[in-house]
Amino acid sequence: MTKVGVILSGCGVYDGSEIHESVITLVALSRQGADVAFYAPDVAQLHVIDHAAGAPAEGESRNVLVEASRIARGAVTALADASGTDCDAWILPGGFGAAKNLSSFAIEGAGCTVNPQVERVLREANEAGRPLGFMCIAPAIAARVFPGVTVTIGADPGTAAALESMGATHQVTAVTEICEDADRRIVTAPAYMCEASLGDIATGIEALVARVVALAR
């Protein structure tokens, strides 16, 4: 059975993994007959956002791995305990957590760094030829870790420019489409970076999952 590692960054679009993107990924992986394992860095979130108020919840602190386990319904492995060859493929949903907890892209833009455990696992997987999938804002991580990669974040010009200034090539795509860097075996999809219906966002994510699983087999 193809084993796909899903790297989460918390639980909630504004301070963690985008929940819809994560679950659509999981349903698609199940329907592709893939086995899923969950991973996250065992670190504090950058901050906690009250998603009703749309503002930081002052004085609150939450752990990325603990909150990610809400989406996982249980066990999430700390990335420090993982190797890139533990799975046949890896997928990173989006959400601000990818740009706040897995990397510093939300704060530092093109000058961002990537969490060292995230970077190490992605490099190990890539060097072993394992396909990688990134959606929404997570392609910013691919741009930083894999210089010269071709990715999509949809069509937002500011974000596309930031990725290109990190050395990536940005490809404009519609929400239902995917972008594939065939040499690097890296697949990206815009998901919630596009203003679109949830059904169309799901169609794009399902296409990404199908392609990543096909590359892994």
Added chain:
Amino acid sequence: MTKVGVILSGCGVYDGSEIHESVITLVALSRQGADVAFYAPDVAQLHVIDHAAGAPAEGESRNVLVEASRIARGAVTALADASGTDCDAWILPGGFGAAKNLSSFAIEGAGCTVNPQVERVLREANEAGRPLGFMCIAPAIAARVFPGVTVTIGADPGTAAALESMGATHQVTAVTEICEDADRRIVTAPAYMCEASLGDIATGIEALVARVVALAR
């Protein structure tokens, strides 16, 4: 456009709404062309469960509506401000939140009570002929609010017996099937009450959503 109210109970299977069930519902509603509005009681959660440890997080407190807004990606209306006729249909995903925050079923079983705002909105909707959908453990709420209703929670004998002792008729169903009480316009599906693949759980929820939307039109 058919407007469907989704009543959430937090964000996470052990202390709130089951995240997978909630998102599958939202994707299915989008693909059915329905409009979604989110509702929750504006109350403290019964408790907070650390989903990685599977144990209560001592000293932590979270609000049901605020956590539900993570699944909603924003605005959630307090049920106190809602009427059952505000939507053409209503759907309640499961998760322990339905049995801990929307009702006391997790603690009191067949002797449970339902949050008064949840009960009022469901009664108003039902009296106006609006279809209602309940999945996973949420049919326990239907059993309490609508005496004599026919529902399913899958095949778990203990839970089925508790619902029957509240006066409901329990119908055994497979995870991909739904149960319909045609007189009351109440549709139920077992979802995570069955041990099944996420793909099969999604198939059952998609069937529930399709039927509820069809009844509303």
